[in-house]
Amino acid sequence: MPRPKSKNPRSRVVNFRLTDCEYGEMEAAASSAGFASLSDYLRRLHMDAVQAGEPDGVKEQRYLYDLLEPKSYEETEFGQIYLGDSLGLLHKTVDAESVDLVLTSPPFGLVRKKAYGNEDADQYVEWFKPFAEGMRRVLKKQGSLVIDIGSAWKSGIPTKSLYHFELLMTLCRDYGFHLCQEHYWWNPAKLPTPAEWVNIRRIRVKDAINCIWWLSPTPWPKASNKRILAPYSESMRSLLKNGYTPKLRPSGHDISAKFGRDNGGSVPPNLLALANTESNGAYQEYCKANGLPVHPARFPAGIPEYFIRMLTDEGDLVVDPFAGSCVTGEVAESLKRKWICCELVEDYLKGARARFVGLRPKLRKTESSPYQIFPPCSLNGESDTTPLPTDGGFNRPSHLTHIDPPHPENTALSPIDAAPFNNILSHMRRDETLAPQDQKA
Numbered sequence: 067m068p069r070p071k072s073k074n075p076r077s078r079v080v081n082f083r084l085t086d087c088e089y090g091e092m093e094a095a096a097s098s099a100g101f102a103s104l105s106d107y108l109r110r111l112h113m114d115a116v117q118a119g120e121p122d123g124v125k126e127q128r129y130l131y132d133l134l135e136p137k138s139y140e141e142t143e144f145g146q147i148y149l150g151d152s153l154g155l156l157h158k159t160v161d162a163e164s165v166d167l168v169l170t171s172p173p174f175g176l177v178r179k180k181a182y183g184n185e186d187a188d189q190y191v192e193w194f195k196p197f198a199e200g201m202r203r204v205l206k207k208q209g210s211l212v213i214d215i216g217s218a219w220k221s222g223i224p225t226k227s228l229y230h231f232e233l234l235m236t237l238c239r240d241y242g243f244h245l246c247q248e249h250y251w252w253n254p255a256k257l258p259t260p261a262e263w264v265n266i267r268r269i270r271v272k273d274a275i276n277c278i279w280w281l282s283p284t285p286w287p288k289a290s291n292k293r294i295l296a297p298y299s300e301s302m303r304s305l306l307k308n309g310y311t312p313k314l315r316p317s318g319h320d321i322s323a324k325f326g327r328d329n330g331g332s333v334p335p336n337l338l339a340l341a342n343t344e345s346n347g348a349y350q351e352y353c354k355a356n357g358l359p360v361h362p363a364r365f366p367a368g369i370p371e372y373f374i375r376m377l378t379d380e381g382d383l384v385v386d387p388f389a390g391s392c393v394t395g396e397v398a399e400s401l402k403r404k405w406i407c408c409e410l411v412e413d414y415l416k417g418a419r420a421r422f423v424g425l426r427p428k429l430r431k432t433e434s435s436p437y438q439i440f441p442p443c444s445l446n447g448e449s450d451t452t453p454l455p456t457d458g459g460f461n462r463p464s465h466l467t468h469i470d471p472p473h474p475e476n477t478a479l480s481p482i483d484a485a486p487f488n489n490i491l492s493h494m495r496r497d498e499t500l501a502p503q504d505q506k507a
């Protein structure tokens with residue numbers, strides 16, 4: 067079929083002069099951002115500048131006019147990797163209502179700071195909206211959207227941004243998603259950070275969970291918890307062996323004889339205990355050997371494995387629009403799901419190739435020994451009795467004043483936890499860093 071004629075053809079040709087250096091820089095910037103030509107790149111820059119100057123409300127749909135589709139980069143038996151902006155992927159490349167699961171971990175902090183207030187959360191949500199619309203577009207009615215989203219500390223003060231909650235609210239309120247169930251990813255190997263608040267001033271606790279929002283366009287997405295069972299606990303195994311006497315529990319729950327039936331494993335809670343400690347797998351070795359950056363914000367394969375098993379069948383389509391090192395693709399490939407991964411930074415995709423060389427990737431065996439977590443206050447008898455700091459920890463304990471205070475940019479998350487782009491939300495807000503007594507009412 068011939069291409070339909072544009073109502074607004076690009077008939078003007080413009081020449082302008084650049085130095086060699088300017089030309090080289092612009093061409094490199096355009097290609098690393100996934101633009102096919104300099105003119106596409108300039109058009110997009112212009113569009114961004116126009117939008118930045120427009121009053122709110124006009125901005126909404128502009129991004130759709132000139133979206134570029136990402137380039138096909140690599141293919142595997144079940145999957146396809148794209149290089150470029152996933153906005154184009156979600157709005158153009160992928161067919162509407164064709165995806166069973168969008169599973170992703172978006173960057174958290176791409177937007178620029180504001181000097182005060184709650185703007186970080188607002189800006190993040192604004193940035194995310196076109197992606198949300200694209201995700202809604204490609205998802206099948208009974209599909210699921212799973213977003214693993216890290217939290218962020220505000221810089222210089224011991225409080226947290228609300229941006230990931232704002233995102234959840236917006237997705238449900240403005241894009242018609244239903245919250246099927248929130249999950250929490252607990253990383254038992256997480257270091258006690260932010261060190262300033264946790265270790266030095268001792269006024270906060272170790273920040274060791276990520277929120278994972280499981281959403282769907284319907285309250286009834288396809289799902290089965292039978293796919294993700296965990297081994298029974300010691301006590302449940304002995305109960306299954308020795309039998310159970312039905313009785314009313316103190317909570318009022320009537321535990322029937324069915325409780326003693328062996329269902330093959332226990333239904334896991336919505337707390338996923340997965341250490342993110344892998345530091346010398348084939349992926350890392352390949353990156354090191356080829357001088358490529360190891361992606362700094364990978365999630366463990368156990369996260370995509372859990373949701374892909376629970377929410378999709380073999381042959382279904384899984385999409386990760388913020389693919390990073392393509393962990394999602396690797397897991398989907400080994401579970402025989404069709405998949406699409408899209409990533410903006412080519413170096414990450416060069417490294418991701420390591421996941422697909424040779425045989426189909428195999429899932430590592432999940433550790434089945436449980437992690438141990440003590441109930442809080444387990445050391446109650448020996449707890450500290452010094453009075454609580456009346457300044458809320460604003461002043462450092464006097465015996466620690468010799469230690470350099472953290473640079474405001476670095477208090478949000480330690481480099482180990484933080485993706486290079488994740489602290490942008492957490493810049494200094496002058497008003498809030500004043501001592502409590504100096505703050506304006």
Ligand SMILES: C[S@@+](CC[C@H](N)C(=O)[O-])C[C@H]1O[C@@H](n2cnc3c(N)ncnc32)[C@H](O)[C@@H]1O
Pocket residue numbers: 150151152153170171172173174361363364365366387388389390391392393394408409410411414485
């Ligand atoms: C948190 S990381 C994902 C890591 C991934 N889950 C893994 O385990 O390797 C987010 C990724 O999104 C990419 N990204 C940001 N904006 C993008 C866009 N518009 N299109 C495609 N990728 C994008 C970033 O370059 C980054 O690698």
